[in-house]
Amino acid sequence: MSNAPKEKTKKKMPERKCVGCNERRSKSELVRILRTPEGEILIDRTGKKSGRGAYLCRSSTCFAKAHRARRLQTALSCEIPDSVIDAIGKELMQDHEG
């Protein structure tokens, strides 16, 4: 029935690994969590800010996994208070609904 070729776009997308599920995905499917040079943790929606970044799927499951295993802290090599992580999680979920 559906014999449509799967890859219609051969464009090369940069891939990053999600710190939640550890799967590689194209950057457009991921959100970038950024640690700025000032030590601030935020969601980088442009993907262009400088700093150290960690990538997450837009999924509450991946966020929860990363949160539980403290992978954001590991990926960004810094301590992140739970309150900050919670705020990021909420913001991500809002994105998801919006």
Ligand SMILES: [Zn+2]
């Ligand atoms: Zn993931």
